[in-house]
Amino acid sequence: MAVGIMIGVLALYVGVGLALVKVIKTEDDFYTMGGRGSTVLIVGTLAATYLSATTLLGIAGQSYTEGPLVISALGSFGAWVGTLLAVVYVGRKMKAYGCSTMPDFFDKRFNNKWVSVVAIIIMIVGLIGYGVIQFIGAGIVLSEVTGVDYRIIVIIFTIAMLVFTAVGGMYGIVVTDTMMFFTMLMISVVIAPILIGQAGFDQMKNLAETLPGYWSIAGTEDRHIGWSISQFLVWILFFTCIPALVSRIFPAKNDFVILKVAIIGIFFAPFMQITVFLAAAAVRVLDPNISDPDYAMVIGFLDYTPPAIAGIGLAALMASIMSTASTLFVLVGFALSRDLYERLFDKKLNTKESLGAARIGQIIVGIVVCIITIIRPSAIYWISIYAGSIFAVGWLPTIVASFEWRRMNSKAALASMILGVTAFVLVGEAIRFNWLPVPEGIDALMISLVISVGALIVAAFLTKPNEYELRYYDTMKSTSMAKITLNEFMKRPDGLAQIKRQYKQIYAIAIIMTIITIGVWGYLFFMLGFN
């Protein structure tokens, strides 16, 4: 029954994805859903994207083994703050500058083919690595749970994703993501409470008696605090500029939607993650002998919830994988066709050609990813290690300097991106093979970030921005989402009244969400924080 419900829910996503092809009429519809994203849709797609197989399988497994605080107390906190920065800083600014994709920004800011090409290659490597590794893990787990052959599961995934990426573009992604978000929310509001209720808060706290360190940041492995702090920095830097999150803001209708998303969406980041990690601790009480901890949540769904709920749990797990992976594939598809092809060969495609090229790009990415996932080469793990961090060292210094520093130019961008990524790979390998002794817990990302920032500053001081770069910087400084939104609203007959209504509404949302957050986390702290 559980598997039947899961398949039914997934078929619904695919059906909706197919139905959305009718609304795609222009390039804007395909890339940014024509700027029609409401608060619900943008919150949905953002939340669905940051809950991935890594959370539900990997980190949940670690919470089961080592305790729920190891990653969540600092590492996840970095991810939540990073998500906030991705929304209100990077995403909001890039949307104001009229970017449909993140590589658009590099193109507009520097008007330099090689900066764009290097930025796009970084994005393609990073996104494929990040997407494929989740896909492999989830494929293994779900093929075991459902009994369906691993290769068939992977092929079904690929076809299902291509339906709403190649057909519906960003429109399909945003709408299906929002549906998936509500399915995933079931884990936090229904399944986690069921599991925690069965285990009991007292039994969960008592795990620390048999597993010392279970309710500590160091965990049962007694990890060094430097490691936890490093995790915090890695996630905050990575999430701030990962295209999967930043590009969620581009379809937003206006700045008021972005500001509401910044409050509501950010609340859901910890809400959807901490509840999963606590549920994993509950599963530890209920079944302490799970040999592969990555299965903790799946076993929790199947063995400790009613079959219908378990089916929805499995569908939510699949949704978390599909939403994250489809987002990554659609972005790589856009990057291959729209960004790389058009820029590298200096070709300007018309609307029809551009949509066709983007779809072909997505199908190529889908096939490549499907093949890599089926082959499961060990090298893919090498890529995955660099996948997330590559954005932090390759893109972040350039993006921040581009926003804030008038002297920033294409040579500094190239130096920072190339040296940052190269240093990350070399330092990472040197640490792995013990050629480079580093204080415990320090990540290769920290060292390479210093190199990336250093290269940017030195190159910027040794060179000068050209006239175009200076002019675009000044244009950027006179552009903001607030100005665009105010102008748009003031053209309406009752514009000022509408602005004031939105202003009050956002204030009210801020107050309500603060009360909810204090209530939810205060209650859980009361139940788990006292002996």
Add this chain to the structure above:
Amino acid sequence: MNIDVLILFFNATLVTIISCVVVIGILKKQYLPVIQEEENKQRNAQNNNRANETITNDPEQKEGVR
């Protein structure tokens, strides 16, 4: 009291509070001055209209105007 557990839930609360503070900061800095300016403009426009109406309704003023 478990300080490590406190850190987790404090951070979870903090991130929502930070996002609220950031958003309210944006509203106050980028929207409130424009709202106040537009309200002043509307108020001045209304006052001018009222003053004009008073002038046109007052017979003595009408004479004066003539």
